[in-house]
Amino acid sequence: MRHSHARPRRYRNLWPPAPPKTFQPTPSMERARLAVAVALRDGRIERGPCETCGVAEGVEAHIPDPAQPFALSWRCPLHVPGVQH
Numbered sequence: 001m002r003h004s005h006a007r008p009r010r011y012r013n014l015w016p017p018a019p020p021k022t023f024q025p026t027p028s029m030e031r032a033r034l035a036v037a038v039a040l041r042d043g044r045i046e047r048g049p050c051e052t053c054g055v056a057e058g059v060e061a062h063i064p065d066p067a068q069p070f071a072l073s074w075r076c077p078l079h080v081p082g083v084q085h
């Protein structure tokens with residue numbers, strides 16, 4: 001009970017309950033790209049060919065969901081989804 005955030009009953013209407021202190025990083029594209037860059041550097045994942053045309057050069061990671069940075073697809077600049085040319 002030492003780490004309980006419970007407050008005495010008489011204070012409940014004065015202060016809201018304390019938020020949990022656990023660190024929960026917000027998934028962001030910046031973080032996802034960093035995670036992929038580090039994994040590439042460490043050799044944990046490998047760059048693949050463009051999934052649309054198969055070209056091997058200039059391919060970059062397309063991360064649809066920043067919460068799952070390794071559920072990515074490799075696309076050349078012409079086939080990155082959502083990019084206007």
Ligand SMILES: [Zn+2]
Pocket residue numbers: 050051052053054055075076077078079
């Ligand atoms: Zn392509």
